[in-house]
Amino acid sequence: MAQSDESVLNYDKLTYAGNLNNLTSLRNDERHLFVQGDICDGEKLAALFAEHQPRAILHFAAESHVDRSIHGPAAFVTTNVNGTFTLLEAARAYWNTLDADKKAAFRFLHVSTDEVYGTLSAEDPPFTETTAYAPNSPYSASKAASDHLVRAYHHTYGMPVLTTNCSNNYGAYHFPEKLIPLIITNARAGKDLPVYGDGQQVRDWLYVTDHCAAIRRVLESGRVGETYNVGGWNEQTNLSVVHTICDLLDELQAKPTGSYRDQIKHITDRPGHDRRYAIDARKIERELGWKPAETFETGLRKTVEWYLANDAWVAQVQSGDYMKWVDLQYSNKEQA
Structure with missing residues (x-):
């Protein structure tokens, strides 16, 4: 919102990870309106569209944690597949009420993930926008389904959609x-730092403000019907990420003795764990002029410093439900 004077309606169900304290800086901003609601509630969506007449819909709503999708896939199908369908139907009905100019200017921007492309070997080139889909977890399969629905609504109904992965x-x-906030919070609490298997799974890391900037550029100038891969050009193994966090904490909030690395514990790998993801982000740079401003080193330092300065927020989100999940996910894992 700092980038424009446009108003924003923020629609969120506020499930376990939702937190109104994240919106504290917007509390007195008249441009921002928060409405609590379910993406699967088509009647409520239709009423909001009719009342507020949005020029664009940015669809972030999703269950997004792979581990949770393994334990309980139904919620991922409900939100990511059925929810996307419900939102598309409500958006299509609203879009069809617009005059020709507003109809042409309208955008539906669907935010997705690189996980829909499956896994890469060490020698494979990074994912491009034409990489075949091969999702390997209930989470990524549900996101792949949502991507396909968005694409279909463009090709079948002509809706002006955009997709980012x-x-x-x-x-x-x-x-x-x-991973990153889990390691920071566990390290500071003196708990084990769980690393799946050998820790050599590779991910590309994208600082959140860089992602926001990319979404703004796609919304402003992206070609209708196109997909844009958004990556940080920062491939790191999970173990390297954990080591870097430990080293930053050793520098910024040292333990009385030893290193935070001493708390690392390798545990049994999760089922179907993809080995490597990597994004080729040349299309969005070539067409829209976007590239990440942060390196992994600068972004991770900012992240660790933020968590060190925001103990109250961390304590508030670590509710009883969160601790039950941590116990379910990690307490009975065998050491690898």
């Missing part, structure tokens, strides 16, 4: 079920 995000306000 991004790599692993990180930064401030990241819910601590994901």
Whole structure:
């Protein structure tokens, strides 16, 4: 919102990872309106579209944690597949009420993931926008389904859609079920730092503000019906990420004795764990002039510093439900 004077309606169900405290800086901003609601509630969506007449819809809503999708895939199908369908239907009905100029200017931007492309070997080139889909987890399969629905609504109904497939995000306000905030919070609490298998799984890391900038560029100037891969050009093994976090904490908040690396514990790998993701982000740079501003080193330092400065936020989000999940996911894992 700092980039324009346009108003934004923020629609969120506020499930376990939702947190109104993340919106504190917008509390007195008249351009921002928060509405709590379910993406699967078509009647509520239709009423909001009719009332607020949006010029664009940015579809971020998703269940997104692979581990949770392994334990409970139904929620991922409900939100990511059925929810996307419901949102598309409501958007299509609204779009069809617009006059010709507004209809042509309208955009439906669908935010997706690189995981829909499957896994790469060490020698494979990075994913491009034409890489065949090969999702390997319930999460990525549900996102692949949502991508296909968005594409179909463009080709069948002519809806002006855009799709972005991004790599692993990180930064401030990241819910601590994901690798980077989990390692930061566990390290500071003196807990084990769980690393799946040998820790050599490779991911491309994208700082969250770089991702936001990319989405703005795609919304402004992306070609209707196109997909844009958004990556950070920062391939790292999971173990390297953990080591770098430990080293930053050793520098910024040293333990009385030893290193945070001493808390690392290799555990049994998760089922179907993809070995490598990598994004070729040349299309979005070539067509729209976007490239990431942060390196992994600068972005990760900012992230660790944010968590060190925001203990109250961390304590608030680590609710009883969150701790139950951590116990379910990690307490009974055998050491690898």
